[in-house]
Amino acid sequence: MLCGDRGNGTAMAMRMVVSLAGVLGATRLIPVTNAHIDGCLYHGQAGLDFAQKLAGLGAKVAVPTTLNTSSLDLLHPGLVRLPPQDAIDARALMDAYRALGARATWTCAPYQSVERPGFGEDIAWAESNAIVFANSVLGARTERYGDFIDICAAITGRVPHAGLHLEGNRVPTVELDCSALSVRMLGEEAIWAALGDVVGRSSGSRVPLLTGINPTLVDEDKLKALGATAASSGGVALFHVAGVTPEAIAAAGNPDWFGKPRIAITAAMLRAARDELTTADPSAPLDAVALGTPHFSVHEFEKLAASLEDSSDFHADCTVWINTSREVLAQAREKGFVQAAQERGARIVVDTCTYITPILAPEERTVMTPSGKWAWYAPMNLGVDVVFGTLGECLASARAGKVVRDDRQWE
Amino acid sequence: MRGLTLCCGDGCGALLALDEPLSFWGGMDRNTGMIIDTHHPQSGTSMAGRVILMDASRGSSSSSSVLAEAIRAGVGPAAILLLVRDAIVALGVMAAAELYGTFVPVVLLDAEQSQVLHASASGVHICITAHASGHADVVLYSLKNPH
Numbered sequence: 001m002l003c004g005d006r007g008n009g010t011a012m013a014m015r016m017v018v019s020l021a022g023v024l025g026a027t028r029l030i031p032v033t034n035a036h037i038d039g040c041l042y043h044g045q046a047g048l049d050f051a052q053k054l055a056g057l058g059a060k061v062a063v064p065t066t067l068n069t070s071s072l073d074l075l076h077p078g079l080v081r082l083p084p085q086d087a088i089d090a091r092a093l094m095d096a097y098r099a100l101g102a103r104a105t106w107t108c109a110p111y112q113s114v115e116r117p118g119f120g121e122d123i124a125w126a127e128s129n130a131i132v133f134a135n136s137v138l139g140a141r142t143e144r145y146g147d148f149i150d151i152c153a154a155i156t157g158r159v160p161h162a163g164l165h166l167e168g169n170r171v172p173t174v175e176l177d178c179s180a181l182s183v184r185m186l187g188e189e190a191i192w193a194a195l196g197d198v199v200g201r202s203s204g205s206r207v208p209l210l211t212g213i214n215p216t217l218v219d220e221d222k223l224k225a226l227g228a229t230a231a232s233s234g235g236v237a238l239f240h241v242a243g244v245t246p247e248a249i250a251a252a253g254n255p256d257w258f259g260k261p262r263i264a265i266t267a268a269m270l271r272a273a274r275d276e277l278t279t280a281d282p283s284a285p286l287d288a289v290a291l292g293t294p295h296f297s298v299h300e301f302e303k304l305a306a307s308l309e310d311s312s313d314f315h316a317d318c319t320v321w322i323n324t325s326r327e328v329l330a331q332a333r334e335k336g337f338v339q340a341a342q343e344r345g346a347r348i349v350v351d352t353c354t355y356i357t358p359i360l361a362p363e364e365r366t367v368m369t370p371s372g373k374w375a376w377y378a379p380m381n382l383g384v385d386v387v388f389g390t391l392g393e394c395l396a397s398a399r400a401g402k403v404v405r406d407d408r409q410w411e
Numbered sequence: 412m413r414g415l416t417l418c419c420g421d422g423c424g425a426l427l428a429l430d431e432p433l434s435f436w437g438g439m440d441r442n443t444g445m446i447i448d449t450h451h452p453q454s455g456t457s458m459a460g461r462v463i464l465m466d467a468s469r470g471s472s473s474s475s476s477v478l479a480e481a482i483r484a485g486v487g488p489a490a491i492l493l494l495v496r497d498a499i500v501a502l503g504v505m506a507a508a509e510l511y512g513t514f515v516p517v518v519l520l521d522a523e524q525s526q527v528l529h530a531s532a533s534g535v536h537i538c539i540t541a542h543a544s545g546h547a548d549v550v551l552y553s554l555k556n557p558h
Contacts, residue, residue, distance in 0.1 A: 016505060023417045023501040023517075038473055044441050044480030049510050127473075146475035146499040148506040163498075205467065205495070235432065235469050279449075379449055380437045 001156055009059025013152035017159065020149055026160035034117045034140075035065040035154035036110050038126035039147040040097045041356060042071040042090035050148055051096035054155065062157040065102040066110040068127045069295075070094050071357045074106075075326060075350050081358045090357075100151060106351035107325030109224070109295040111138060119246050122165055124153035128231035129224070129294045129373065135238040137223050139246035141165050144237045164238055170247060172209030172240050175262040176202060179212025185267060186217045188409055189225045189300075190390040193372030195265065196226040197273040200234025202263050209260065211242045218244045221300055228294050229372030271410050277375040280366045280385030282403040285317065287364040289398045290354050290378070291391075292323035293371040301328075301337035307395060308340040315401030319364060320346040323353045355381055368394050368403060412524055412549040416541040417496065418504045420514030423538040424489035426551075427461040428529050429453060432469035435477040435503070444486035459486040462537040464520075464528050466494045478503030482513055490516045490539040492549070494525055516541035518549060 001014040021029060039047055071090035073079045082090060098104055110116065110125075111133050117123045119139035125131050126145045134140045143163035145153065153159045164170060176199060178186075185191045199208055208230075218241065230236035240248040251257045292300070301324075314320050322341060324332070329350055332338050342348065354360060355378040360367070368387040369375055375388040387403050396404040430452045433439070438448035444459030459481075468474055478500065481487040487507070491500055496519060504515045516539045520528075528535070534553060541547035 012509065016502070016509065019418075019505050020498060020502065023505075024496050024498060039476065041473060041476075043436070043473060043476035044483070046479040046483045046506065046510060047476040049483075050479075050506055053510065144498065146502050147473055148475055148479070148502045149498065235467065376450075377437045380447055 007058045009054045009057030010155055012054060012057060013059060013155040016149060016152040017156050021160035021162070024160045024162035026162040028161050029158040030122055030161045030165060031157055032122050032124045032153055032159050033063055034121065034123040035061065035063055035150060036068065036125040036127060036130050037065060037097060037102055037150045037154065038068040039151055040067045040070050040094055042086065042093050047147060048089055048093050048096070051093055051100070051151065054151065055096045055099040059100060059155045061101040061154040063154060065154040066105040066113070067097055067102045068130070069108050069352050069356065070106050071352060073349055073351045079349065079359055080352065097151070100155070102154065105325065105327065107295050107327070108353065109297070109325065112295065112297050112325065112328055122159070124150060124159050126150035129228035131237050132227035132231045132239065133224060135164055136227055136240065136245050137220060144235070170207065170238060171256050172260055173206040174203060174208050175260045176208050176210050177212050177262055177264045178210050180264065180266050181270070182267065182411065183214070183217060184409065184411070185270065186213065188390045189222055190370035190388070191270060191410070192222040193225040193229040193370065194270040194273040194277070196229030197233045197277060197372050198265060198269050199226065199239060200230035200232065200236050203230070203234055203236055205235060207238050207240070208236070209240045209242060209248065209257065213241055213244065215243045219299070221297055224294055225372065229376065232373045232376040267411060274388050274410065277372060277388035278386060279379050280387045282387055282405070284366045284385070286366055286368055286387070286397050286402050288318060288360055288367045289320045289394045290367050290369040290371065290374050291321065291394070293353055293355060293369070293374040295328065296322055296324040298328055298332045298335065298337065301332035302335070305337045305340040307391070308344060311344070312399055314345040314398040318398050318401045320398050321349060321354045321359070322346055323349045326350045360384070368397050370394050412551065414492070414518040414520045414524065414547040414549055416516070416543065416545050416547045417493070417501050417519050418508070418515065418517035419541045419543045420516035421540050422462065422490035422516050423536065424460050424462045426464060426528060426535040426537050427456065427458060428464040432465060432467050434469045435474035439477060439481065441477045441480045442484060442486065444481055458488050460489050462490045462492065462539065463488045464492045464525065467497045468499045474499045475503035475506065479506045482507040482515055483511055487515060490518065490537070492518050492520050492528070494520060494522060516547065518547040
């Protein structure tokens, strides 16, 4: 490939893959079966130049490839208020990645799709929450790929044999004992996000094994919340939950998995994370609520619809935003899970996300969210103030137009 | 001081030793090179033209694009010194090299070398030559007499 036998675009992609192998100290390349591309979010001219150069040289992806959130919502034109030139460039970036042969999924949660990688598959995924989910929850194997190498791996179908593709790097190196956390706390996605904040801060570059959690309390939405926040507050790309995640189940009884340094996680640590993720004055009027970071799942739409039954409309001065993918939105609509929220004033965003591109109105300054990732990045990206809380607290607050806390959920 | 070349190139600048890992995406302004991560202890410091010492990057995998864009815009670091083989940092630098022919050296140091640099952080100017053959020269000067 390096010598141009599959075209100059593939040769350019292979140069990047081989250079990365040198950086990582890898001695060989391995094939991948799937790729997820984060490079389609517009960050300036360099990202556009790179995709257009590859497309202009005739490169095409060699494996099934999904696309992450973009900077635009193509189903709801006018929703994103980017400067006109940035919007043109963002659209050109999306077009370049489609020309390279990637699927127009536009979601940060490709793992919610029916077609997803299986246990033990080597894949090349970008986007920190997708990476940690693929490694931890699916048991697929991906290194922490970023922009540029994601598309180069998709085009060449190759990655360096390094990092989390190697069995030895996937063994836990720290135990986080969660047995002190109450069943009530572990019922809330937002509390799993707070746990993710603690996991990210306590793990450093180690691979954490969470123990003491009843497997029946766990679902993919909670693991999504945990991973997304742990990948924001720390560099976590893989975690295990004893008795829950596939590699932990497969390793049951394996002595290599025991006797690691142990950290006890307490409810007080999660409340401290909640307060650390909150930057706003809780007595300020609440302007918006942000749901669906990472993208809302069908199951989350179902739970939202159930919790809105018999409830009143959201406050006129508080906009509830829900980010999801076009694929999940179509499925949730068909099942009747979306209407309850929309009838009460919620607004749906697809293809992108409210914390990465200008969607919120300028007067929406104080925003409540159950997403640890949104709480982590939105103050930097948008300059807003954030209140972090559970979904129940967020919905009660959206109806009241001010922050309503329910401290019992945090005990 | 001698390190290992991750990305080859030459660069000189005042040392900026980061006290905590940084996500370039969300953490650095791509138009000015300023650290804007409000959680970061060095928020408000400019990275433009500096030799950055960081253990590793953190967080979002979009950081490569932001770093490449900062380099394109002329507000990127002069060189980056790492303690781990950080792919996200290297890829931003490699893409800028592929597209624009700008070679920002990225060098791997060990913990002892990093401690020496952290201890001398204020007022040190550093020149880096990261050779394609694999080794990298890291030369320290005091700010009063940079050459």
